[in-house]
Amino acid sequence: MALFVERVADYRASVVRCRPGEVEQAIATEVGARRVVVPADLPWRVPGSVVDEGQTPAELDHVDGVVTAAVLGIAGTGTIVLDHGRGQGRRALSLVPDLHICVLYPEQIVAGVPEAVALLNPERPQTWISGPSATSDIELDRVEGVHGPRTLTVIVVDRPQQ
Numbered sequence: 784m785a786l787f788v789e790r791v792a793d794y795r796a797s798v799v800r801c802r803p804g805e806v807e808q809a810i811a812t813e814v815g816a817r818r819v820v821v822p823a824d825l826p827w828r829v830p831g832s833v834v835d836e837g838q839t840p841a842e843l844d845h846v847d848g849v850v851t852a853a854v855l856g857i858a859g860t861g862t863i864v865l866d867h868g869r870g871q872g873r874r875a876l877s878l879v880p881d882l883h884i885c886v887l888y889p890e891q892i893v894a895g896v897p898e899a900v901a902l903l904n905p906e907r908p909q910t911w912i913s914g915p916s917a918t919s920d921i922e923l924d925r926v927e928g929v930h931g932p933r934t935l936t937v938i939v940v941d942r943p944q945q
Contacts, residue, residue: 787892788939790861794913796935806886809938810850813884817847820880822872825850827886835872840879848882848932856892856937857899863887863937864899866907877910883932885912888940 788798801809807827814829820843821832829850843849852870853863863885865871870886877883893899903909912935 784889784892787856787858787861790858791937794861796937799936799938800941801938803940803942806938806940810884810886813936813938814848814850817882819848819850820846820876821850822870822876825852825870835876840875843875843879846880848884849876849880850884851877853885853887853891855899855902856887857896858892859895860913862911862913864903865910865912866903868907874908874910877912881932882934884936884938886938886940889942
């Protein structure tokens with residue numbers, strides 16, 4: 784978990800930690816007054832959100848962000864992976880809005896890429912996200928948000944110690 788948090792931060796993304804009963808409050812705090820879209824099957828309530836009904840990319844570009852779940856996280860690379868299953872929505876949701884808030888549980892975090900690949904279904908679409916969208920021009924000037932969210936926040940839901 785510590786390595787995952789460190790690597791996510793290395794990518795200029797944020798990590799927020801909360802307890803299971805605090806997920807909706809953590810999401811609400813991160814969303815603030817922003818207008819966000821959510822998958823119809825997101826397991827948490829997000830007051831004021833817009834449910835995805837197949838909005839076009841142009842329509843998604845007019846919302847401030849998206850809140851999704853993820854299928855897993857990779858500690859060694861600080862990557863979150865979506866296979867667009869329950870609570871993750873379609874690919875456009877994680878690629879168009881400027882802010883992506885993603886919720887993960889510790890048991891979803893694996894050590895490295897080989898473990899992740901072994902767990903993923905190769906027949907499902909996958910989106911691998913390592914920090915905010917970024918690219919560099921020929922002079923190596925970093926530009927964020929050219930082809931995806933400029934801001935990534937990962938909410939990690941800590942399980943109580945047994």
